[in-house]
Amino acid sequence: MARGCHERATQHATLTRAFVPHPHIPEAWVLSASGELEPPVTVVLTALHGNERCGLHAIRRSMERPEQLAARQLSGSVVLVHGNPRATEQGRRYTEGGTDINRLFSYEYVERLTPEAWVYEHHRALALRPLITGADALLDIHSASQPTPPFAICDGSPQAVELAAQTGFKVTHGWDGPGMLMDQVSIGSLVAQGKPALSVECGQHEAASTLEAAEQVLERFLVAVGAISGAPLQPSAEVFRLFARVVKPTHDFELARDFESFARLGPGEVLGSSPGLSLSVAREAFLVLPTPSAERGEDIVYLAERG
Numbered sequence: 246m247a248r249g250c251h252e253r254a255t256q257h258a259t260l261t262r263a264f265v266p267h268p269h270i271p272e273a274w275v276l277s278a279s280g281e282l283e284p285p286v287t288v289v290l291t292a293l294h295g296n297e298r299c300g301l302h303a304i305r306r307s308m309e310r311p312e313q314l315a316a317r318q319l320s321g322s323v324v325l326v327h328g329n330p331r332a333t334e335q336g337r338r339y340t341e342g343g344t345d346i347n348r349l350f351s352y353e354y355v356e357r358l359t360p361e362a363w364v365y366e367h368h369r370a371l372a373l374r375p376l377i378t379g380a381d382a383l384l385d386i387h388s389a390s391q392p393t394p395p396f397a398i399c400d401g402s403p404q405a406v407e408l409a410a411q412t413g414f415k416v417t418h419g420w421d422g423p424g425m426l427m428d429q430v431s432i433g434s435l436v437a438q439g440k441p442a443l444s445v446e447c448g449q450h451e452a453a454s455t456l457e458a459a460e461q462v463l464e465r466f467l468v469a470v471g472a473i474s475g476a477p478l479q480p481s482a483e484v485f486r487l488f489a490r491v492v493k494p495t496h497d498f499e500l501a502r503d504f505e506s507f508a509r510l511g512p513g514e515v516l517g518s519s520p521g522l523s524l525s526v527a528r529e530a531f532l533v534l535p536t537p538s539a540e541r542g543e544d545i546v547y548l549a550e551r552g
């Protein structure tokens with residue numbers, strides 16, 4: 246009798262595979278056949294910017310119903326991560342007095358800054374380092390301050406563009422170009438290693454469609470990298486190549502209109518101005534991630550062309 250109960254319990258345990266806390270990293274959860282961190286490791290990062298909650302919504306949905314992913318898991322581990330929990334608690338992009346964690350992933354600060362000078366984000370980035378640099382595939386989910394259709398962000402390699410198209414969303418590539426900061430962002434390390442890695446902007450922060458897009462991209466990315474079974478999508482054909490990053494030049498510089506992402510400017514049209522300064526585009530440009538709230542010296546918009 247006792248033995249029969251034990252056998253049933255064992256069988257039950259194998260059928261109800263669940264997310265378990267990562268052994269070393271707080272706010273990260275692992276799904277695998279053994280409950281251990283088995284390779285290949287596919288990481289889904291969310292809310293690196295604390296106020297971008299769509300990715301958190303998507304991973305919470307998955308963790309509420311682990312059997313739905315577990316039944317389709319092909320091999321290895323899926324690791325779901327809340328990137329910047331303290332900033333989320335504070336309802337901010339980064340913690341008060343902190344810094345943008347998505348500029349720390351070159352880990353250059355480990356040599357340059359004494360630990361006494363570190364803020365929360367430096368500690369959190371270091372805790373995430375094994376996942377950020379050692380994963381076999383990485384998806385990083387974001388949302389934007391301005392309205393935007395969902396789009397994927399990747400380097401310019403054909404494999405990356407092909408993977409990004411599997412999201413079914415618009416594709417923007419070339420984020421590894423000169424001056425584009427790829428080495429400092431979450432996906433930079435895997436891009437440098439030639440491994441699959443995407444960031445995805447799912448829409449404006451709190452919109453219902455943004456939450457839905459985050460759920461979709463979580464599912465589609467896991468299928469595309471072979472972490473779970475599923476039918477691949479008809480790939481998106483809307484592909485844009487970044488050709489410029491515009492840094493806000495003065496405190497009083499303002500964009501010419503309340504632009505949405507992928508707004509089109511024709512040759513010679515004004516992008517923005519401040520007293521005594523006007524910036525226009527020399528050729529056709531699609532605006533990516535216009536950020537009117539940017540501070541001087543921060544990125545205010547990126548420019549892209551089709552192709």
Ligand SMILES: [Zn+2]
Nearest residue numbers: 294297387388
């Ligand atoms: Zn973000």
